[in-house]
Amino acid sequence: MRILKITDEISIKRSVDSGTEEQRAIVKGIIAKVREDGDQALKDFTEKFDGISLANIAVTEEEKWEAYEEIDEEILAIIREAAANIRSFHEKQLRPSWMTTDENGTMLGQKVTPLDSVGLYVPGGTAAYPSSVLMNVLPAKVAGVTRIVITSPPDKKTGKLPPAVLVAAQEAGAEEIYKVGGAQAIAALAYGTETIAPVDKITGPGNIFVALAKREVFGDVDIDMIAGPSEIAIIADDMAKPAEVAADLLSQAEHDVFACSVLVTPSEALAAAVASEVEKQLTELPRREIASQSIENFGAIYVTDTMEEAINTINSLAPEHLEIMTENPLELLGKIKHAGAIFLGRFSPEPVGDYFAGPNHVLPTNGTARFSSPLNVEDFQKKSSIIYYSEKALKENGEKISAFARLEGLEAHARAIDIRLRDEGERT
Template sequence: MKIVKAQDFDLRREVEYGTAEQNEAVRAIVRDVKKEGDAALLRYTEKFDGVRLEASGLRVTQEELQAAYDQVGAAFVEAIRAAAVNIRAFHNRQKRNSWMDLQPDGSLLGQILRPLKRVGVYVPGGKAAYPSSVLMNVIPAQVAGVPEIVMVTPPATGGTEGIDPYILVAAAEAGVHEIYRVGGAQAIAALAYGTASIAPVDKICGPGNIFVALAKREVYGAVDIDSIAGPSEIAVLADDSADPAYVAADLLSQAEHDEMASAILVTPSEAFAQACRAEVERQLAELPRRDIAAASVRDYGAVILVDSIEEGIGVINRLAPEHFELIVEDPMAYLGLVENAGAIFLGPYSSEPVGDYFAGPNHIIPTNGTARFSSPVDVDDFIKKSSLIYYSKEALLQNGATIMELARREGLEGHARAIEIRLRKEGKAGVNDDNQ
């Protein structure tokens, strides 16, 4: 990891969302699935996943879900259940209710909250399988009250044996029983537009590779999406009170995700910077995914030297990282200064994997600096809101002229007359006859 001064580090990270060739390939897949339905879905599944299916074999059966339990250990089942309890408890605190406010003039204003009807969850395969992401997508939707949750995942997340059994068990424990063995851009298109086998959804959530990300962007508008996620990232602000071994391990916990993952240490101590860099190299040599982590550390890792903790927090706010660990002597003293971070971890024992798996907050967090204006997935992501207006005669008679004034200043006479006709009907004095 290179060590640089804050003023010499480019805090902007430009992430290109696919090459021209990748974008065109995704557009073609989406077009084909939209037009041909299951036929295109099956064709692309064979082409990209090497799995030949019939339409009748797309859906995972209840027998397969039950069989998955025989392939995972009891310890995993217990762990996934314990994590689910914490995640559900955290998201239950986010629930909001519809509300109505009766005005003195008899008008009623309010907001009606309703869950989305049908949500699609994408669970990736490839470099790793992520059963924890099943919980993080499904549980907030359930808490919101979504009645239909469907999951798609590539047909070979478990290699030649089919879908990874840990993903299937996580889905079953979360209460998802409509699961399809399809992945990639073709799965996103199927969720968005529907096929004979897969009914369309209202929203698509979940991470995936570049083709999944591009497909989500392509179908946005026909359906809602959670986000277009970039590579994982972590920033740690630490002083001499921190343990270099702890910090190095946390940096590598994100570097092992992907060659483009970003792991950055910010510190006012050059001695700590040197110790942490040496510890990263030592731990890296023993990491099973060291080739991936080494590429991440080499290309997107850095140690940034600052003059003070306050300056370091300024750097963090400009980075707006996905995960931010504040490991200093008194982290609560600085928490109020942190403005931009997807998830904030305080103190030496709040290691990032605590949030990834178990504590309860959602681990689907804004990346690539978007924590400046967006938030982790939560219950609100699965709710739609309708404004409620019941205007009384008294209120309209009192405010009608004001409403007409605003409408006419915008040149919308039809708007004004929709009010005026009511005022005249009620014998409201003062209506301007020149506007007839």
């Protein structure tokens, strides 16, 4: 693993999200076909890309309950406990509608309303991601969304979704589930087919074709974000254990060949020890080929002169996941400005947040933590401003409002105020 001085170029940005011209053309073609042919297009693309012919794209009630018979009881208990933790955390994010009143009779406020419907994409095909189900469904449920739709690619052999995904969906409260993946699933959620009614917002991670499809339909529906490959940054001092730091770096590297794993430390001794540990642990990983490419292309250890310089570096990176593995991590917390999720101390490795603790694991990537937040309850709500002006308030402020309108050259705006002031004057 490369060890660099902080004077070297440092970045976790990877320009893979925009895709190639060919990929964008494929996605546009898929979306157009789904809009034109509906369910038949979904079945055709499922056969083409997933290698399986489906008579029915909807998950049946029988399939849902078969999933409970196939899943281990211990795993079911873990899913339920994780769901309880995630629900509890997100319930604390709820904000009520509010209203204020003034002495002149003015009432101003904000009405918080849940979205009517959301579509949640769960990646799959060769793997199962029940954690993605919980992290997307539960904040939507807490927000009050009444229709929650899940789409996920079917298993290439069975034509079904993984039992853990189906169980997680039902435990979280999502009943409308479809065996559709890829850009075609995003198109169906955005524009609808004979079977799948369109939704108002789409969330959830996916491959480059899913990301490009989300980008393409944005504006017709809302989306959560265009998620890039996973990333982790660790800021550490001499108290950190090299084996643990290396394990945490590799926990993200095994995700994807584009994943980024970075250690920033003022300790040259730690840097050298971690580099050695990474190489050692790589040989033992089942996904070592993926992790090795990730570490080689996007992994680095940066050595700074001071801890303050290390903190500045982290804020410049704005990583998706940040672990603070120092003697007193709470002392550094207030100095961190940009990070999707912050993990404090050696007993809070990143997988704790991925699966169980409660905070959402759908996080801003590629430096967007500078201006973005983790997926949360507010992502599934919208806000309406409430304005009630009394007669007294309009008399007090009407001439100022008219003057402001005329300042911008909008005479009709001004007259909409003037006509009311004149009418009230004539009555008196």
